[in-house]
Amino acid sequence: GAVVSQHPSWVICKSGTSVKIECRSLDFQATTMFWYRQFPKQSLMLMATSNEGSKATYEQGVEKDKFLINHASLTLSTLTVTSAHPEDSSFYICSARGSLTGELFFGEGSRLTVL
Amino acid sequence: AQSVAQPEDQVNVAEGNPLTVKCTYSVSGNPYLFWYVQYPNRGLQFLLKYITGDNLVKGSYGFEAEFNKSQTSFHLKKPSALVSDSALYFCAVRGRISGNTPLVFGKGTRLSVIA
Numbered sequence: 001g002a003v004v005s006q007h008p009s010w011v012i013c014k015s016g017t018s019v020k021i022e023c024r025s026l027d028f029q030a031t032t033m034f035w036y037r038q039f040p041k042q043s044l045m046l047m048a049t050s051n052e053g054s055k056a057t058y059e060q061g062v063e064k065d066k067f068l069i070n071h072a073s074l075t076l077s078t079l080t081v082t083s084a085h086p087e088d089s090s091f092y093i094c095s096a097r098g099s100l101t102g103e104l105f106f107g108e109g110s111r112l113t114v115l
Numbered sequence: 116a117q118s119v120a121q122p123e124d125q126v127n128v129a130e131g132n133p134l135t136v137k138c139t140y141s142v143s144g145n146p147y148l149f150w151y152v153q154y155p156n157r158g159l160q161f162l163l164k165y166i167t168g169d170n171l172v173k174g175s176y177g178f179e180a181e182f183n184k185s186q187t188s189f190h191l192k193k194p195s196a197l198v199s200d201s202a203l204y205f206c207a208v209r210g211r212i213s214g215n216t217p218l219v220f221g222k223g224t225r226l227s228v229i230a
Contacts, residue, residue, distance in 0.1 A: 004158075041223075043223050049217060091156075093159065106158045109157065109158040
């Protein structure tokens with residue numbers, strides 16, 4: 001089946017630095033990717049919808065200047081957490097919708113810890 | 116607006132016994148319904164989905180779910196639980212609005228299968 005890859009799986013950074021998380025669709029083209037955030041023992045909260053070649057659509061309450069999303073190609077979307085703070089520590093999961101079947105596939109997630 | 120309710124935070128079942136994880140939904144029009152499983156520090160793995168057709172959907176690892184339109188439910192079931200089924204289970208829904216409609220997740224139910 002289709003695979004979505006996220007990198008890095010784990011990242012630890014100092015407060016104030018920026019972290020980039022990549023989401024790649026490995027064997028299909030994804031015109032749309034979704035970024036979710038998951039706090040411990042909680043559900044996935046949609047952060048934004050990333051559309052190839054256009055600006056991302058952010059959910060209410062998500063700071064677009066804080067969480068920069070770029071979807072430059074049909075196989076890659078990136079989420080950059082700018083000037084990270086400890087409260088940004090979370091598990092970030094991306095998903096991509098296959099262009100043929102419309103099936104939604106999820107990455108393995110990226111755990112961010114901000115010290 | 117779309118929403119999903121998973122009324123149980125935790126479900127405990129003995130190995131070999133049948134299990135049920137409950138899910139109810141609210142969506143405009145006909146729904147697409149999904150179940151995903153998440154193991155610790157991992158992304159989501161697809162179990163099964165209901166799009167149309169037979170109300171009883173069979174999925175991966177022996178799981179099945181029954182779509183009940185009158186009760187707006189999509190409970191996950193398995194006839195005989197395994198210890199390896201212990202994980203976090205998410206029910207998700209999206210309306211058939213467009214291909215870019217994201218999934219809305221329930222809060223998750225932690226299944227614990229006891230040997």
